[in-house]
Amino acid sequence: MRYEYIDPFVTTTIRVLDSAIPGNIRRGDVTVLQGDRMKGDVAVLVRITGDAEGDIILSMDTATALKVCASLLREDFAIMTPRSVDALMEVANMITGNAVSALNDQGFDFVVSPPVVLTRDDGRKQRPDVESLQIPLFSEYGEMVMNVVLGSD
Amino acid sequence: MAHSVADVDRKEFRCLVADDSAFARKNIAQVLEKLGGSVVGEASNGLEALALYGTLHPDLVLLDITMPQLDGVETLRQIIEQDKNARVIMVSSIGHKEMVWKAICLGAKSFVTKPYDPDYAGMIIQEVVGKNGGE
Numbered sequence: 001m002r003y004e005y006i007d008p009f010v011t012t013t014i015r016v017l018d019s020a021i022p023g024n025i026r027r028g029d030v031t032v033l034q035g036d037r038m039k040g041d042v043a044v045l046v047r048i049t050g051d052a053e054g055d056i057i058l059s060m061d062t063a064t065a066l067k068v069c070a071s072l073l074r075e076d077f078a079i080m081t082p083r084s085v086d087a088l089m090e091v092a093n094m095i096t097g098n099a100v101s102a103l104n105d106q107g108f109d110f111v112v113s114p115p116v117v118l119t120r121d122d123g124r125k126q127r128p129d130v131e132s133l134q135i136p137l138f139s140e141y142g143e144m145v146m147n148v149v150l151g152s153d
Numbered sequence: 154m155a156h157s158v159a160d161v162d163r164k165e166f167r168c169l170v171a172d173d174s175a176f177a178r179k180n181i182a183q184v185l186e187k188l189g190g191s192v193v194g195e196a197s198n199g200l201e202a203l204a205l206y207g208t209l210h211p212d213l214v215l216l217d218i219t220m221p222q223l224d225g226v227e228t229l230r231q232i233i234e235q236d237k238n239a240r241v242i243m244v245s246s247i248g249h250k251e252m253v254w255k256a257i258c259l260g261a262k263s264f265v266t267k268p269y270d271p272d273y274a275g276m277i278i279q280e281v282v283g284k285n286g287g288e
Contacts, residue, residue, distance in 0.1 A: 019268045072176065087176040093219075094267045097246025101266075112247060114173075114219065 005052060005103065005150050006030075010135050012099040013058070013146055020091050021071040021141065028136035035128040039145040040064065042080065043118045044092035048100070050110040054130075054150035056096055064142030071141065080119075089115045166282045169194040169209060171202035171228065172217035172244065177267065181215050181244065184271050188278055199223025206232050206239070213282050216261075218245035218252060226256055233260040240281050244269075 010027060017025045040061030048054055060068070066077045069084035072091065077084050092115040100110045132149040168190045170178045175197075182192045194209045196202035200222045206214065214232065218225035225243060232239050243256045246267040253264045262281040265274050 016268055083175065086174055090174040090176045093174070094246040097219075097267070101247050112219075114221070 005108075006133055006135075006148055008099040008102040009056060009095070009146065009148055012102065013095045013135075013137065016091065016095045016098060017137070017139070017144075020094070021068055021139075023071065023140040026138045028138060031134050033132050033134050033147075035130060035132065039143075039147075041120045042088070044088050044115050045118055046092055046096040046115045047113040048096070048110050048150060049113070051108045052110070052150045054148070056092075056099075057147040057149070058092055058095070058144060059147065060142060060144040064144060067141035068144075085117045089117055166190045166212040167193045167209070169196065169202065169205055169211040169214045171196040171199070171205075171214065171220065171225070173197050173220045174217075177217065177244075181269075181274070184269075184274050185213075185215070185278065187271075188275055188282075190278070190282070197221075199225065199228035202228050203231055203235075207235060210236075212240065213278065214239065214241040215244050215265075215278075216241050218243055218247065218256070226252065226259065229256055229261055230259050242277060242281055 014025050014027060039059045042062055042065040043057050043059035046056045048056065062080065065080060065088065066084070069087050070076050072087040073083065096112050096115070100112050103110055130149050132147050135146040135148070137144045137146060166189065168185050170181055170192055172178045172181070178195050185192060190213065193211055194205040196205050198221045202214070202216065203223070216225045216229055220228070225245070229241055229243065232241060237260070239260070241261045243253070243261045243264045244267060245252070245264070256264060263277050265277055
């Protein structure tokens with residue numbers, strides 16, 4: 001994986017989250033993992049194609065997701081609803097779109113797919129054969145994890 | 154010169170908001186309403202946006218680039234075909250220079266990236282709608 005892809009995603013995530021849900025978003029230590037994995041019960045996945053192919057996964061537990069959605073929509077949620085899922089998807093869309101724009105401005109050529117929200121029940125198979133960067137994001141809403149799996153052909 | 158959404162002249166204007174995210178439509182609607190705009194129609198894809206433009210003839214369209222069924226750039230092209238005086242602002246989280254250029258060449262009046270600063274977006278909207286509002 002080319003590590004120059006990673007920083008735009010991390011810095012953009014913090015900037016977008018801070019703007020959408022002000023809550024003292026702080027980045028933890030980046031770790032390299034074998035495999036891509038969801039942390040918690042709710043994840044937003046965006047597929048990237050172009051100069052590199054892979055996925056960006058932002059995951060969190062349900063309690064954190066509900067607090068994030070409550071901040072986004074200014075109302076409380078007891079469960080994930082289509083409205084709250086839509087809000088999470090839009091935030092993921094903004095993160096990825098902005099990060100890809102930053103990379104494309106550097107001369108890369110990436111295309112972003114519409115985001116997909118996944119839950120543990122969706123049965124998404126994790127891929128043990130890929131290398132991913134895991135970036136924890138701490139906030140007053142709880143911990144979120146960004147998993148970046150990007151490789152070149 | 155207006156420095157914030159609160160400062161701009163409030164002239165009424167009618168808006169069509171097209172974005173596949175209800176959350177995104179709500180966000181931009183809040184900015185529009187602070188400027189005196191009223192959202193007269195909402196579309197979640199390009200085909201809906203086209204149909205609503207034809208029936209509502211809004212003063213302003215906020216058009217997301219990435220939408221299902223018909224993307225924003227093609228929707229823009231068809232709106233301009235219907236009405237060469239249409240006032241359309243493209244909205245996207247992706248600031249591809251080529252896409253921006255293409256949209257402007259097709260007739261979009263301006264472009265706003267998400268997440269947008271409400272004051273900046275307000276300034277752009279006010280410039281496009283003009284001080285005469287819906288006139």
